[in-house]
Amino acid sequence: MPGLQSTSKKRPAVSQGGSKSKKQHSENPPLTKFAEEKVQKRSRPVTQPIPASGLSEHDEDEDEGDFDDEEADDQEIVADEMIVDDASSKDPNAARESHKVQRVLQEQRRAAKPHSQLLADAKRIWSLARQKSIPSAERLKHVKDLMRVIQGKVKDIVLKHDASRIIQTVVKYGGQKERDQVAMELKGHYKALAQSKYSKFLVTKLIKLCPAHRASILLEFQSHVLRLLLHREASAVLADSFELYANAYERSILLRDFYGKEVALFSQTQGSEPEKANAKKGFHGVLEGLEGERRKRVMAALKENLTTIFNNSDKGAITHAIVHRALWEYLSAVNNTEDESEREKLRKEIFESCQDVLAEMVHTKDGSRAVREFIVYGTAKDRKQIIKIIKPHVERMCTDDEAQLVLFTALDVIDDTKLTAKSLVSDITTHAPTLINTPQGRRALFYLLVPRSRRHFTPAQIAIISETDSVRSKTSKKSADVREGEIRAAASEGLLKFVEDNGAEAARDTGGSLVVLEIMLYADGDKSSAIQSLLQPLASIYPSEDTSKLHPIDLPHTSRMYKSLFQGGHFSHSSKSVIRSPSFSPSAFASAFMSIVGKDVTLSMAEGEGAFVVAEFLQRIKEEGSTEEKRTVKGWFGEDIVERMKKSETKGKNVLLEKINELSSR
Known part of the structure; x- marks a missing residue:
């Protein structure tokens, strides 16, 4: 490539992927806006394991580290050319002289390299600019000095392993003027830079930090996008650009290659206002006004390019959002095809080309929507194949905002x-014990019992889940209520076992208490063991003797859970009453409470933070308890207890005294 020089020998980048370099990077003080802002990351495919370090390959920062690898490389070459006999190796003076000769040869080799003096000067200033603990003003001064050294020579040295890091430091810590200067000097060379092992990081930084140049950089990728997506180094550059930094028009620049050569040939002048307005419509805008064979040719071109990506799934491009957007645009165009038989044919063909890689797509908005489309329109055989593909990744899908929608649609x-x-x-x-630890995981558990409940799903989430309802009514025979009941029945045994084994501990967490409550209220089956598991912690001494672990009744969210269980359902603000669950018996819960918790702890809780819970317990005994239970509980609250409570400042004492009075008067 004119004006660009590559290194004669590739060297491994020091600290490129090691945990040490990332630690150094994280310890840098927040000196600039770039350093302060949260690092944006592409969504991770559910098929990829989460590394222990929490980092992915595209998170690694290339501008950290030193150049010891280069020096070692030079020394290795020198050592190969020098012959040191056994005697000199044993003589300290001879060894010292040998090292001097090696250093001289090393300096000669460095001096013989292109731009050696420029790089030497740049490294000297760069070593100052990249220090971890210097004031931002001082760093900016060093960056400006560094820019004066490399100005006009950026494109000549950028592909070098060491120089690429120097330029990244200028872009990272410099002002907008320095960043724009670097972007201008590299104009016309971004395609080659994106394919370089070292300079690809610089391209990503310029796309992120130079919005004025972003469109022109992406335009240099046009007509090469598909090849770059399948390129080992360039693929991540395009993926980051599309998913993290580009606006609607800039995304359209990258997507246009998917539409085929005919669209590229007959499109309006790039960058014109009419073209920008039409580009925001995506593939739909391209198809506007096209009919007959021309429309079929354009759709066939998009399908062919997608198939190329699907057939090269080992390259990793299948996980990128840009591919998922192109697939969703194709499926949307298929849905707008007038001929029903043609629609089914096109949908079946594209499904067959990508069915084995559907799990690679579910983590993005468009990928999730495309897979959901295949599920709702698919035959029983197609749906079985999709379930087979995603089954190994169910746990990861439950904790992903987009992927879990695929599970919900499958259940629907x-x-x-x-x-x-x-x-x-x-x-x-x-996996309930781990799923309760995240909001996404809890939603997956809720969907088995109370799908689309406004208590746990926002209106926006419900609207997204409901997008497939119109198609479901045509492609599914079973009614929604029957299907939900069967799913709930299938989930109940496992969820009740979870409460029995882990419910008491889970209820101590705010989110976990919500999950335990829904399981107890709406799961089917025998809940006696689960009830005992939940009540056993309440029977411990109140208040807790262990100051590091509060009694469950002193945890507000856990206390509310027990109160709701005594009520037998959730309070409805619309009806101003409790809506009882037909699957739970609060009277059985109250009876178990009497026998497990007993008089002493109940009275202690009543005089502490448990007044409201005990009040609900008394209400349930009054309304549904047996004569014996009423007589027993009435005896717990003698006149001395009542008088003592009247003098206390306990929250809820008035409500509790009222319930005691009502029970005593019966």
Whole structure:
């Protein structure tokens, strides 16, 4: 490439992927806006394991580290050329002279390299600019000095391993003027830079930090996008640009290559206002006004390019959001095809080309929507194949905002609930102990019992989940209520076992208490063991003797859970009353409370933070308790207890005294 020189020998980048370099980077003080802002990351495919360090390959920062690898490389070459006999190796003076000769040869080699003096001067200033603990003003001064050294020579040295880091430091810590200067000097060379092992990081930084140059940089990728997506180094550059930094028009620049050569040939002048307005419409805008064979040719070109990506899944491009957007645009165009038989044919063909890699797509908005489309329109055989593909990744999908929508759609539309129970539901309930730790995981558990409940799903989330409802009514035979009941029945045993084994500890967490409450209220089956597991911690001495671990009744969210269980349901603000669950018996819970918790702890809680809970307990005994239970509980609250409570400052004492009075008057 004119004006660009590559290194004669590739060297491994020091600290490029090591944990040490990332630690150094994280310890840098927040000296600039770039350093202060949170690092944006692409969403991680559910098929990729999360590394122990929490870092992915594209998170590694190339501008950290030193150049010891270069010096070692030079020394290795010198050592190969020098012959040191055994005697000199044993003589300290001879060894010292040998080292001097080696250093001289090393300096000669460095001096013989292109731009050696420029790089030497740049490294000297760079070593000052990259210090971890210097004032921002001083760093900026060094960056300006560094820019004066490399100005006009950026494109000549940028592909070098060491110089690429120097230029990245200028872009990272410099002002907008320095960044724009670097972007201008590299104009016309971004395609080659994106394919370089070292300079690809610089391209990503310029795309992120130079919005005025972003469109022109991306335009240099046009007509090469598909090849770059399949390129080992360039793929991440395009993926980051599309998903993290580009606006609607800039995304359209990258997407246009998917539409084929005919669209590129007949499109309006790039960068014109009419073209920008039309580009924001995506593939829909391209198809506007096209009919007959021309429309078919354009759709066929998009399908062919997508198939190329699918057939090269080992290259990793299948996980990128840009590919998922192109697929969703194609499926949307298929849905707008007038001929029904043609629609089914096109949808079946594209499904067959990508069915084995669907799990690679579910982590993005467009990928998730595309997979959901295949599920709702698919035959029973197609749906079974999709379940087979995603089954190994169910746990990861539950904790991903977009991927879990695919699971919800599968639960919503697949009539074969035995299949979903065996392949999806069982995996979700098995991982309940870990899923309760994240909001996404808790939503996955809620969807088995109370799908689309406004208590746990926002209107926006419900609207997204409901997007497939119109198609579900045509492609699924079983009614939604029957299917939900069968899914709930399949999940109940595993969820109740979770409460029995882990419910008491889970209820101590705010989110966990919500999950435990919904399981107790709405799961099907015998709940006696789960009830005992939840009540056993309440029977411990109150207040807790262990100051590091409060009694459950002193935790507000846990206390509310027990109160709701005594009520037998949730309070409805619309009806101003409690909506009882038909699957739970609060009277059985109250009876178990009497026998497990007993008089002494109940009275202690009543005089502490548990007044409201005890009040609900008394209400349940009054309304549904047996004569013996009423007589026993009435005896717990003698006149001395009542008088003592009247003098206390306990929250809820008035409500509790009222319930005691009502029970005593019966």
